[in-house]
Amino acid sequence: MAFDFAPLVPAGSPAPAVRWSPPGKYNFTFGNNDPEGLDVAELMAAAQGALSREGRRLSDYRLHMGPQGYRPLREFLVKKLRRDAQIECTADDILLTSGSLQGLDLVNGALLAPGDTVICERDCYEGTLNRYARRGVNVVGIALDRGGMRMDELETALADLKKTGVRPKFIYTIPTVQNPTATIMDEARRKTLLALAEDYGVPIFEDDCYADLTWSGERPPALYAMSKTQNVIHIGSFSKTIAPALRVGFIVAPWSILSRILPLKTDAGSGGLEQMMLAEYCEAHFAEHVPQLRQRFQAKLDTLVAALNEQFGTAAEFDYPPGGIFLWVKLPDSVDSMKLRDKALAAGVVINPGPEWSLDKQGSRCRMRLCFASPTHDEIREGIAVLAEVCRKEFGVPTRSANVERRVGA
């Protein structure tokens, strides 16, 4: 008889995983990248260059460069962050991580204990919200408008918490192409945010993983760059600009907190080859690659927007995002996006339902998040047609049936 592990699993553990099966044909989730946007030839050349020159470094857990990761990649980041985000830092301020997801876990691990309080945008990255739930942390969600986190609401929340004697551990924000709303916080509001953070003695945790992907190529300075008191922890990633399966992200932080984060990175370093290849590739190609990728993404967004307009008409409301890889869509109030998700899945369409990406479970009930970087233009068009059909059948909206006509002709 098979041994029963169940009684040994601690109370409060996450639910067991179910066996993986390939996602539906039309996958609008998970934030994957565009396979056709990958410079495979240049990545191969970079891998060859790095391995032929420095391959023997791989025999050392830390590439003979210590626990913060491959130094040339950190040096590239120093230049890149200065140019793009106006961040002044050195390679010693940077820790390379296994994607920015490990960055989230490390920063949370360094600062959060059960019962602590954090502040974040009310609509927020699902992985961030799940992490807080698992750690038993109280989350105060701040409403957003088209300029990102609302400062009047933040000030009220900070004041209310202070009155009750609660000092939040940090304000988590995705200020540049917020996930899922794609808002960008302008420089003036960033100043206000920094001032409030300083007034209340609360540091800022800035997640900048989409910041390279504005259509204009413009972005405000990072909060990390604007802070005068080193009260910001900044994380970023190469997943969105190069390839997520390389699993390379980074933390930029003052040593006073980076020194508390490092002991929590118990994996003896992140993948060395991937760091070496990325350093070689990015030095030569990053600056030209990213604008090309933005164009690809915006073209897919335009296909998505056209498909939504065609299939959903006025039933799908959204702001045209200034960048990123996802669209935050409002459907009519009668639509329950959790139910829509299940029904669409059965029809091969995978979407993120609003309530999984928001602290406002009621307000996000009729919302969905659609990722557009990975599916092809055809998959976007077909998937949205199928989704509209499912939605109409289930909820009576959209009332038009362009999808049916189109599918007959296809």
Next chain:
Amino acid sequence: MAFDFAPLVPAGSPAPAVRWSPPGKYNFTFGNNDPEGLDVAELMAAAQGALSREGRRLSDYRLHMGPQGYRPLREFLVKKLRRDAQIECTADDILLTSGSLQGLDLVNGALLAPGDTVICERDCYEGTLNRYARRGVNVVGIALDRGGMRMDELETALADLKKTGVRPKFIYTIPTVQNPTATIMDEARRKTLLALAEDYGVPIFEDDCYADLTWSGERPPALYAMSKTQNVIHIGSFSKTIAPALRVGFIVAPWSILSRILPLKTDAGSGGLEQMMLAEYCEAHFAEHVPQLRQRFQAKLDTLVAALNEQFGTAAEFDYPPGGIFLWVKLPDSVDSMKLRDKALAAGVVINPGPEWSLDKQGSRCRMRLCFASPTHDEIREGIAVLAEVCRKEFGVPTRSANVERRVGA
């Protein structure tokens, strides 16, 4: 004025890291691999093959293969584990991890809560002991003899714990080339261990990361293979056989516990390129590469043994290990290896002091662990000469001064 993060760090957090500096010239720690033993050309070819054929998979966090990792590498492991460890499993039983260190963290995370009890060998991998300490777990250490963990002591410990109502969460063991003693548990003792584990309802956590490195190429079947009740969790690594900076390890486990481990792997997958390259490389070269590596390691061991004999004479006692990358040395009782470590470090020699690798702080006081895979033969000879000189100056042993004479002549 800089923001002060210190008051926000939870009580009980690890001590802050100190700035990294390059290790001493003679580094006998950290378990790094032999840079000259790396097949750089073949690894390059494998990277090219994998990238040219399947590079676009990198645009998907999970390589379109789900959360358990690149399937061809898991398929290779199925064959390898059957051939070498007599394990019968499928790719669905394997989770690829960021080195076996992430394996340790994931298995611990799935089973351990503060106040729990685990059993392990009394002399044990430092990283394992540190992990238990950080989790607030009670550890019962079982003495070893030349055949590994002693079964009489294990039985006594299990019975004693049962009497007090404590069911240990698991018995952690490195049965094949134990770290640091390099003992190998024979098949008969493995049977006894499995019988005791079954009798007491305690699963086994088998860490097999050195099992490929026996000089003879022979090894007993894995505990995982011998178990009749699926009560074993098995972890392994490519760090010792290929390259540690690739950060690829694996967990083999029944689904009843693997399904509880998977939700704790919150990094959206380990490095995809490294898994792809390894699959391609291992399929073609693993079987021929590992015997060559063993020869390299044994030659270095022989240099280390000769140097110890020459420099320390009878003051250094040890059993010639049947495999691995480390030697567990006993010095005279007058030597405090913690102090020796500090003094040697100042002279450029880095060693692991016994008490950091043992639960028996007093018995291991005069012991040290010397890793021999990474330093060159010359570094081994010179480093041991310097170490002997430091030890003699500090503790009066070894009494001979071959080192001085040799150094004069050098």
